[in-house]
Amino acid sequence: MMFEKWVLTILLLQFCCVGCGFCGKVLVWPCEMSHWLNLKIILEELLQRGHEVTILTSSQTYFVDYHKPSAFNFEVISVSGNQEDAEKIINEFLHIAVNIMPTLSLWESAKLFQNYFLDLTEQFEELCRKAVYNESLIVKLRETKYDVMVIDPMVPCGELVAELLGIPFVNTIRLSMGNTMERYCGHLPVLPSYVPVSMGGLTDRMTFMERVKNMMFILFFDFVLQQYDFQFWDQFYSEALETLELVKSLGKAEIWLIRTYWDFEFPRPYLPNFVFVGGLHCKPAKPLPKEMEDFVQSSGEDGVVVFSLGSMVKNLTEEKANFIASALAQLPQKVVWRYKGKKPATLGANTRIFDWLPQNDLLGHPKTKAFVTHGGTNGIYEAVYHGIPMVGIPMFIDQPDNIAHMKAKGAAVEVNFNTMTSADLLSALRTVIYQPSYKENAMRLSRIHHDQPIKPLDRAVFWIEFVMRHKGAKHLRPASHDLTWFQYHSLDVIGFLLACVATVIFMVTKCCLFSCQKIGKTGKKKKRE
Amino acid sequence: MMFEKWVLTILLLQFCCVGCGFCGKVLVWPCEMSHWLNLKIILEELLQRGHEVTILTSSQTYFVDYHKPSAFNFEVISVSGNQEDAEKIINEFLHIAVNIMPTLSLWESAKLFQNYFLDLTEQFEELCRKAVYNESLIVKLRETKYDVMVIDPMVPCGELVAELLGIPFVNTIRLSMGNTMERYCGHLPVLPSYVPVSMGGLTDRMTFMERVKNMMFILFFDFVLQQYDFQFWDQFYSEALETLELVKSLGKAEIWLIRTYWDFEFPRPYLPNFVFVGGLHCKPAKPLPKEMEDFVQSSGEDGVVVFSLGSMVKNLTEEKANFIASALAQLPQKVVWRYKGKKPATLGANTRIFDWLPQNDLLGHPKTKAFVTHGGTNGIYEAVYHGIPMVGIPMFIDQPDNIAHMKAKGAAVEVNFNTMTSADLLSALRTVIYQPSYKENAMRLSRIHHDQPIKPLDRAVFWIEFVMRHKGAKHLRPASHDLTWFQYHSLDVIGFLLACVATVIFMVTKCCLFSCQKIGKTGKKKKRE
Incomplete structure (x- = not known):
């Protein structure tokens, strides 16, 4: 059976290579x-x-x-x-x-x-x-x-x-x-x-x-x-x-x-x-693992916040982790937090920490209200795809840029990673969850994303x-x-045209001066006569 | 029956408007x-x-x-x-x-x-x-x-x-x-x-x-x-x-x-x-009318030349029509010519005049070897679609431009409408028919045209x-x-930066001069002491 499957695959591949050219x-x-x-x-x-x-x-x-x-x-x-x-x-x-x-x-x-x-x-x-x-x-x-x-x-x-x-x-x-x-x-x-x-x-x-x-x-x-x-x-x-x-x-x-x-x-x-x-890379959401789905469903009307600083940032300083946790604890929402460090002392009952998150499936879940992100392009696109407003905590490379884009389009609030306090994070989250314009703008971006010719x-x-x-x-x-750089910017052409204009002005001025001089001389001559 | 059809159409339209939103x-x-x-x-x-x-x-x-x-x-x-x-x-x-x-x-x-x-x-x-x-x-x-x-x-x-x-x-x-x-x-x-x-x-x-x-x-x-x-x-x-x-x-x-x-x-x-x-507007060719198909088929291996100066140019001067006809008469190909004027005296047996041509169907016919065109965009696109090399006789508006594009891409030869002779037209036609690069380039453009994502x-x-x-x-x-035009071209920013640079140069020069003067004075003082 296995052998037949292999033969079929090879034949199909062969056919494809020959057939489609x-x-x-x-x-x-x-x-x-x-x-x-x-x-x-x-x-x-x-x-x-x-x-x-x-x-x-x-x-x-x-x-x-x-x-x-x-x-x-x-x-x-x-x-x-x-x-x-x-x-x-x-x-x-x-x-x-x-x-x-x-x-x-x-x-x-x-x-x-x-x-x-x-x-x-x-x-x-x-x-x-x-x-x-x-x-x-x-x-x-x-x-x-x-x-x-x-x-x-x-x-x-x-x-x-x-x-x-x-x-x-x-x-x-x-x-x-x-x-x-x-x-x-x-x-x-x-x-x-x-x-x-x-x-x-x-x-x-x-x-x-x-x-x-x-x-x-x-x-x-x-x-x-x-x-x-x-x-x-x-x-x-x-x-x-x-x-x-x-x-x-x-x-x-x-x-x-x-x-x-x-x-x-x-x-x-x-x-x-x-x-x-x-x-x-974006795809419709798949069902969540049973334990996570139960946790998400337990959020009721308030919904869920998804928190991830990407696959790369695994540990934060204890102080930072603590005030992030204390901000999240004050939310009525349930929070799903991707974090690999030591469990913060201030972690609220509403927050659950995971080593890894099925991020796309979570963002596509109907209960999800907001996404806290470091601003990586992949994550931002998953949020755009599912129409989820964001709180951006950018750190390096293209992240500040990405968040600036989402802010300008009205779908995100930015929090400074280095100076943020618990209150800043909480206020940013409340803004994107409770001010309807953020959800509306995220949905608008989502509609634009989904409405492409291919x-x-x-x-x-x-x-x-x-x-x-x-x-x-x-x-x-x-x-x-x-083209060379000066040809590309038409500098040679502009130079040539300016030289032409200067020459014409020079010639005209010279001619005028010459005529004036001649008229002057003739006048003087006539006067003298 | 008619009434039912109408009701169905209206219902379908209604459904579409509601259904697709x-x-x-x-x-x-x-x-x-x-x-x-x-x-x-x-x-x-x-x-x-x-x-x-x-x-x-x-x-x-x-x-x-x-x-x-x-x-x-x-x-x-x-x-x-x-x-x-x-x-x-x-x-x-x-x-x-x-x-x-x-x-x-x-x-x-x-x-x-x-x-x-x-x-x-x-x-x-x-x-x-x-x-x-x-x-x-x-x-x-x-x-x-x-x-x-x-x-x-x-x-x-x-x-x-x-x-x-x-x-x-x-x-x-x-x-x-x-x-x-x-x-x-x-x-x-x-x-x-x-x-x-x-x-x-x-x-x-x-x-x-x-x-x-x-x-x-x-x-x-x-x-x-x-x-x-x-x-x-x-x-x-x-x-x-x-x-x-x-x-x-x-x-x-x-x-x-x-x-x-x-x-x-x-x-x-x-x-x-x-x-x-x-x-x-381009479409695959449909079959030609019987009489035209018979004429096209009678061309044998030599094939057919399609000649049209567009729907607008109906009459040419008698002289022009005559030397066009005499050039066409010298071709071994059959010629299908869209022309509404008086039948030229020099018209060859290989040329047939029509009031109107199914141009797209003719250009898509396997016997067609070349297209003589005034260079309208619609006609050129039909030739590109079917991969037919062109002889362009542009007259006005965008036509010279269109032919310049096709010439640059190696799929056309241009003939000047005002100065052309019988020999010019004949030579141009022979070039695009017998030099393989023209057909190859026309086919390349055709492949590009057909190979688009949608x-x-x-x-x-x-x-x-x-x-x-x-x-x-x-x-x-x-x-x-x-933006205003000077903002668009960053002229205000360039001006500001140049002013900054000039100020810095001015300050540095002033400081240097001041220091030199001071050193000079101190030197002289010391010398005097």
Whole structure:
């Protein structure tokens, strides 16, 4: 029976590959954390549609579980560290970001962040070196004749591998620091007057000083990335493949899959090869486990609050955990709290702590009234999908930005993680639960999210398959990639036209002066006569 | 039986309106010629989906056949002219554009065009006045409670009616002169370095002088439209509805349906409320009439050439018709020529003249090898849909632009209508028929056209229905609409930052000079001591 099933599956796959003409081979260059959780949904869908998916992963990966049996193929790049080291690095980063940075000055924070960034670059370089200089691996990959590469550009090198294999690639990204990657590599136009650059926590409606701040952010991120990232990788890339640069190489992406949509983003100019696929991981809620369902049902009319600071933040300081618990204890709602630390002394009878939550199923439960979140994109999209208002406690990377978006759209209240008190959290929760506008706005976003011509996951898969079918998507690539920066901004044309105008003014003035002089001389002559 | 059918239809419509929650009432402000032919396809689809469609049309219309029984409702605005006058105006325009203009100097052509433009504006003004100052009409329309208006902004006033009725509207447009409307009203970003402005006949890959030309076109069209169009309508609009202006009013469009797609357009930045629906009218070919099919089949291996200068150009000068006929006579292919004039003396045995052609069915016929076209968007899209290479003989408005697009994409050869000889036409036809790259490129465009996540017609209807369901699409509207032009271009921010830099430089220089002076003085003092 089992054998027959296998034969049938193989036959179906064969038929699919022959029948549809584009079922092909996908090579993946992933990133860790929520990036991977999101990308995995696309890859599983590609598998479902009969494609072969191979993941090129570091042996040190913490998220990509290449040890377990899986429908994915894995090509593991051996680096010096192991999975435990990876976990240590992630925990160290979280400890610095959550507990250390808030106690430091801006300058000390920047210094610490720079050091972490340089450490990370060192690891990425090792990974890249072990991939591109491993001749047998490259030959094997080349011989497999992949049709497309799906790359998370947060880990550099994927695009270099694609160059070496000579295959088209698709980028998948939420955002880069200050949108530098999208701007420099993807040629996304910059309009600092109403397009807030990422990581600035600004919205599309800015005061004059906010617009100044936005412009300063752009200049700052451009400087940092040029100085610490692009320069380093340009040198590495040009060593591996003559005259190649990171910006040029990443700019060859056929499609940029952006993990947001207009329910979340502020409307802004974009390009035809930018496809917005935010919320592709969202699904209708499944029933909760019996114990959790009973607890949720016991909330009666008041309903439930779901509290999670994401899969990464496992421990809080005892003090913080205590005042969070005491705030939650004052709510008439029942609270489901994802928390792995020591049980706080102030924990109320209405609050239950869980190691792990079926977050999507809880947010889709009819009893759920509010979601307390750190502001990760995946979690926010689950709340948007189910129309749940939020209290955001953002900490780092894109989280302050994400919460700023939800605040501007009237579906969230923000609480400062470092300075918050029990009263702040309680007041924020009461606001989003009892002021109807928050629920209405969350429902409005949900309606927008659900009312798209095609589902985000289908859109993502469509464009990856399109690149496979057509060996690229060159018809969507703007010609700006062939211009220098001064040509792009028409500086040469403006200069030329200004020179023309100046010449005409000069000639006319000269002619006038000459005529005046001549008339003057003739007048004098006539007078003298 | 008939009665039962009617009852069933009414019940179905009722059910649809209640069941889907958004089947609604659509009010349409149309334009003439190919614009109407394209828009009609969308409106018929809206009817099919159970919406009620009312067309607000001038009594003078030539294309919108409100006399015949129709599934559309009509609200006819009585103006001084009748349908015969409209035909006369259209024929006059065609005669000027096709026969007179080529014989005139650029200056005389511009003058003639300006006069025609002013005449047209006068007619549009009468239509608008008769619509917005007809109180009973406005009250009737207001009471009908339309859900959305679909507007072709080439005829001004639709958006003013929408304002008066207080309903959201969707614009449908191929392009405006120099893209002024899309830029000023829709806030489509301008990048003159690689985005050729419409009516310039340029592509996305421009030489330095072409980029200068593009910039000049932008400045020229901005001046002309500001001077002759915006100013006039601003005054009219502000009289009808206080403080209203054309640009602001048109800028309130929820969605802009653009009648092209990336198979035709050069990739460029656009906004989320711009939806590209080019080729929505294209359909698979139906069988040809018996006589035509026999003629086409008689072409054997050589195949057929389809020749049409559109529904508007009926007569050519005898000389022109003769040398076209003599060029066609030299082809081994059979030729199907849409032509209403006197039979040319040089007409070959291989050429058959028809009053009207089932153009889409002919272009989709397996025997068709090439399409000779004036370059109207609808015709070009039919050729793209069926993958047929083209010979373009553009005459006016968007036609030179359309052919420039197809030329740049390698699917067409252009022949100058005014200067062409028999040999030019023959050589162009031989090129597109016998050089395989033209067929290959036409097929590539066809594949791109057919390989979209959803069909263009479905996309157009989806967004009209979206506006009905949500009473707008505000989540797609960029915040740039609330900025002044200098804020939009960040000129205030740049000025402020430059002033800051200048102040810092000034202070530092002053401090340095002061310190130097002080050191100098101390030195001299010490020396003296």
